[in-house]
Amino acid sequence: MQPGQTDGARAIAERAMDAMARHDVPATPENYTIWYAYAAGSDPELVKALDVVISNHRSFTAERNAEIYERFVSRSRLDHTVQAAGEGLETAMERVLRLLSDYGADQSAYGRKLAQISGTLDGGPTAETVQTVLRQLRQETRAILIKNQELEHRLSRSKREIEQLRKDLETVRRDALTDPLTGIANRKQFDQRLREACAAALEDGGALALVMADIDHFKAFNDRFGHRVGDEVLKLVARHLRNHLKGRDTPARYGGEEFALILPATTLEGAAVVADQIRRSLAQHSLTSRQTDLRYGKVTLSLGIAVYQLGERLDDLLQRADRALYLAKQDGRNRVCTEAQLPADAPGEVPAFTTANLGRLGA
The missing domain is CATH 1.10.287 (Helix Hairpins)
Known part of the structure; x- marks a missing residue:
């Protein structure tokens, strides 16, 4: 490596370490790999993903850091x-x-x-x-x-x-295309399946519902019992989603403790029935340690639903489902809300869902 290249690498490393310190990211080899690439600007998709997290004022938790590493480094x-x-x-x-x-x-x-x-x-x-x-x-x-x-x-x-x-x-x-922890579709496969489902609905005029789901109080649960138990919670939720879906339905881990369901040929009312069945089934189960018989408590979900309007942008569909999910959180969690419940003339009362909003609600 030439002297100039050494100086450039050192400057990138310093920017990476400064950014990690600024956002309270532990200096592990995996995290350093991510933030060095961010400081160097070598992966535009990675830069965009981190900028979104930063702009939404979300903290870089161990789960989020692992997810980013899995998504970008493992992809490479x-x-x-x-x-x-x-x-x-x-x-x-x-x-x-x-x-x-x-x-x-x-x-x-x-x-x-x-x-x-x-x-x-x-x-x-x-x-x-x-x-x-x-x-x-x-x-x-x-x-x-x-x-x-x-x-x-x-x-x-x-x-x-x-x-x-x-x-x-x-x-x-x-x-x-598979989330390694839960075994269901990952974000990449979700994006692909949603595009395909919307294209099919546009072609045949059929219904298509999107459900966004989030584990209630997952951070507090994770902090109290540890990441290993948190992983078991994620796997438990994934199993419930998979067991209640069929045919062309797609359950996916959208990111962190958030999941998504793509339900082709399903109306808003039909999706609400499916979502509530999932919510009720999960709420009836209590997670218990097999080794110590320690009861960790119940795991509940909040779910938001929207249906595809033929020809609309996928971002608009996702935003409506996110806003419905936010409303379910705001109304007390462990419930299902649909886009039909969103205020039509006062969108400010239920702000467009962002990860920052969930952070304020203590997701």
């Missing part, structure tokens, strides 16, 4: 894995093509040899020439059979390699 590693698998597949295909090319050359050579051997009989067959021809045919045929067997073996091995690469790519694709 997945990209490298995809690239490596793609290069392996390309190498395997080149090997197969080379084998097939060699096979074609061997077959052509075999054909020319047969023609040459048969030419020895043009002057009239004799016992001696017939014996010679038979001997040469046996030799050439044995040689081509050995080559064919070797080709078959090598093609079989290449087939296994290609099949393994295909499985690796499928695993990478699945991991890239």
Whole structure:
């Protein structure tokens, strides 16, 4: 590294550490990786994500830091894995093509040899020439059979390699779209599924409902019992969401303790029924430690619902569902609110939902 590059890296590192100190971010290797990239401006999506959190005055909790690291650093590693698998597949295909090319050359050579051997009989067959021809045919045929067997073996091995690469790519694709903790769709898959669902609704004129859900008092719960128990709460909620949905419905972890449900072919009233079933079912369960029988208490959800208006921007749909979720929080939590309950003429009474608002409510 040149002196100028060293000075530049040092300046970026200092900006990263200053930003971490300013926002109370622990100086772990994972956090430093994120904030160095932020200070360097090397990943525009990462910069935008952190700026949103900062502008909404949200704190960088351990959960949020882990989520950001998983979203951006792990994504980069997945990209490298995809690239490596793609290069392996390309190498395997080149090997197969080379084998097939060699096979074609061997077959052509075999054909020319047969023609040459048969030419020895043009002057009239004799016992001696017939014996010679038979001997040469046996030799050439044995040689081509050995080559064919070797080709078959090598093609079989290449087939296994290609099949393994295909499985690796499928695993990478699945991991890239799945939240590693809860096993349901992650934010990336949610965005993709929501776009697809809106496009389908726009095409056939069908209904589409979006439910935003947030775990009540999750931060206090997490602070009291620890992150391991907090993770169990997140997994419990994900299981309830998955168990109450079916068909084309998509449950997703939207971020932190917030979840989202995409419900195609579902009206506002139908989505409210589903959301309330989820809320009631979860509220009936009490989380207990299997090791100590310690009761952690009940876990409840607040949920907000909006339906897609054909042709509208997805941001507008998300904002209405967020505002309905905010209203559910404001009205006492552990309840379902729909966009129909939002004030029509006084949007200021229920502000557009932001993570900063949830912070003030003690989400």
